[in-house]
Amino acid sequence: MTSSPRSTARPPSAQGRAPFEHALREAAEIAALSPSSHNCQPWGVAWPTGRGARRAAERLVDRAPADGPEAPERTSGGRGADGRATDEYVILALDRERELTSLPAHAVEMLVSCGAYLQILLRSLALQGWSTDRIHFVEPRAGRQTRDTHGTWPPLGDTWPVSWSPLCVVRLRGTDEPDVPDGSLAELRRTALARRTNRGPYRLEAVEPAVLDGLSAPSTGVAEGADVTVRHLVADSERAAFAGLVARHGGRDFSHRQAWRETYSFVRRDAAEAAARGDGFPLSQLFGPLSTPRRHALSLALAPTTMRVLRHAGYHRVLARQLARVVRPTPVVVAMGLADASPGVGATLRGGARLAEYWLRATEAGLALHPVSVVLQHDDVRKELQDRLGLPGRTFFVSRLGRPLTDFPRAPRRLGVRAVRTI
Ligand SMILES: Cc1cc2nc3c(=O)[nH]c(=O)nc-3n(C[C@H](O)[C@H](O)[C@H](O)COP(=O)(O)O)c2cc1C
Numbered sequence: 001m002t003s004s005p006r007s008t009a010r011p012p013s014a015q016g017r018a019p020f021e022h023a024l025r026e027a028a029e030i031a032a033l034s035p036s037s038h039n040c041q042p043w044g045v046a047w048p049t050g051r052g053a054r055r056a057a058e059r060l061v062d063r064a065p066a067d068g069p070e071a072p073e074r075t076s077g078g079r080g081a082d083g084r085a086t087d088e089y090v091i092l093a094l095d096r097e098r099e100l101t102s103l104p105a106h107a108v109e110m111l112v113s114c115g116a117y118l119q120i121l122l123r124s125l126a127l128q129g130w131s132t133d134r135i136h137f138v139e140p141r142a143g144r145q146t147r148d149t150h151g152t153w154p155p156l157g158d159t160w161p162v163s164w165s166p167l168c169v170v171r172l173r174g175t176d177e178p179d180v181p182d183g184s185l186a187e188l189r190r191t192a193l194a195r196r197t198n199r200g201p202y203r204l205e206a207v208e209p210a211v212l213d214g215l216s217a218p219s220t221g222v223a224e225g226a227d228v229t230v231r232h233l234v235a236d237s238e239r240a241a242f243a244g245l246v247a248r249h250g251g252r253d254f255s256h257r258q259a260w261r262e263t264y265s266f267v268r269r270d271a272a273e274a275a276a277r278g279d280g281f282p283l284s285q286l287f288g289p290l291s292t293p294r295r296h297a298l299s300l301a302l303a304p305t306t307m308r309v310l311r312h313a314g315y316h317r318v319l320a321r322q323l324a325r326v327v328r329p330t331p332v333v334v335a336m337g338l339a340d341a342s343p344g345v346g347a348t349l350r351g352g353a354r355l356a357e358y359w360l361r362a363t364e365a366g367l368a369l370h371p372v373s374v375v376l377q378h379d380d381v382r383k384e385l386q387d388r389l390g391l392p393g394r395t396f397f398v399s400r401l402g403r404p405l406t407d408f409p410r411a412p413r414r415l416g417v418r419a420v421r422t423i
Contacts, residue, residue: 115352202402
């Protein structure tokens with residue numbers, strides 16, 4: 001383990017900052033394509049450029065265990081004595097204005113979504129010559145609420161966005177000549193663009209074991225060494241048990257008043273509204289292509305006020321059975337778990353990073369995913385799932401996996417730079 005010399009650097013000049021600014025913009029555009037629950041995109045990235053904010057970031061990172069290479073000697077900010085690019089910092093945050101809150105389990109989903117974003121952001125930066133040197137995860141202090149702790153932490157100055165809670169501080173080390181083949185960034189962008197949630201039917205044939213092994217191979221980046229178990233449920237009995245659970249409990253979201261109200265707030269009437277908002281999902285994302293009358297009928301049937309009435313007629317059970325019918329013939333169900341039953345911020349973010357890596361690999365292998373989180377969102381159902389299928393620790397992600405029979409439209413996104421602020 002090595003430790004880096006403490007920087008006494010002035011913040012880089014605007015000119016010195018330009019290469020990193022460019023790289024960060026590119027990386028944020030690619031990372032914006034990351035998956036997130038309800039497509040809420042709950043992430044934010046702060047880039048400290050002012051002296052105070054840089055110092056604060058530097059102090060925090062210096063608390064993290066060092067395992068990166070020795071830092072080059074630094075003189076003035078952004079450039080070493082030899083004129084080569086040196087260090088920059090980014091702080092990943094959870095944007096409280098964009099997070100889901102109606103269920104306690106959403107806290108994990110938000111961190112998993114932010115972790116997936118972090119993995120793609122840092123990989124995109126690495127491919128542009130900015131490799132991750134150290135990460136400090138911001139764990140809430142014992143006995144205090146996460147929100148309070150984050151709300152008063154840390155002294156990052158007046159420019160820190162009030163609705164953001166810091167999750168981790170990353171130090172990036174610049175190298176003028178990244179050791180990566182040309183075109184790697186374009187390749188990552190292509191895969192990130194091709195990756196999407198596909199809720200349609202999948203081919204019935206089994207996925208080759210060697211392909212599944214490739215998906216669970218050791219990870220890189222933030223996900224490297226993450227304590228995550230990946231289980232592929234392929235046996236008929238396992239898949240039937242999973243589908244049975246979905247049929248029994250898959251209506252929970254629809255019948256839970258606050259949860260459904262929140263979910264419905266992300267449903268967009270059509271692709272035009274979804275594109276204008278840049279988040280959520282049009283109905284066609286959930287139910288496939290729809291005629292206008294059917295779209296209106298569904299929109300009405302799913303509205304929280306209608307759902308409250310229809311619930312008494314058992315409509316949520318009908319929807320659960322519909323979901324189970326999609327799940328049942330799927331050749332693989334993938335379950336990912338964290339070793340710790342009550343994981344902290346760092347472990348959960350790294351779990352999300354692992355998920356991003358897995359999903360990108362699946363995309364490259366021509367496979368698609370369709371998460372089925374409803375069985376994880378209520379502790380009693382999650383425990384039943386884990387007990388029935390012998391899943392240890394804390395299962396944080398479960399999804400259909402297979403070769404899709406149809407393409408699926410891309411979900412909308414906010415512009416990548418909208419998630420980035422200088423502080
Ligand atoms: C942690 C997590 C949980 C998710 N759970 C569900 C789910 O239960 N059902 C579903 O249809 N999609 C689920 N998704 C997929 C998101 O809805 C999807 O990523 C988002 O709408 C953006 O679409 P895209 O993945 O096609 O880019 C989940 C995604 C994440 C990251």
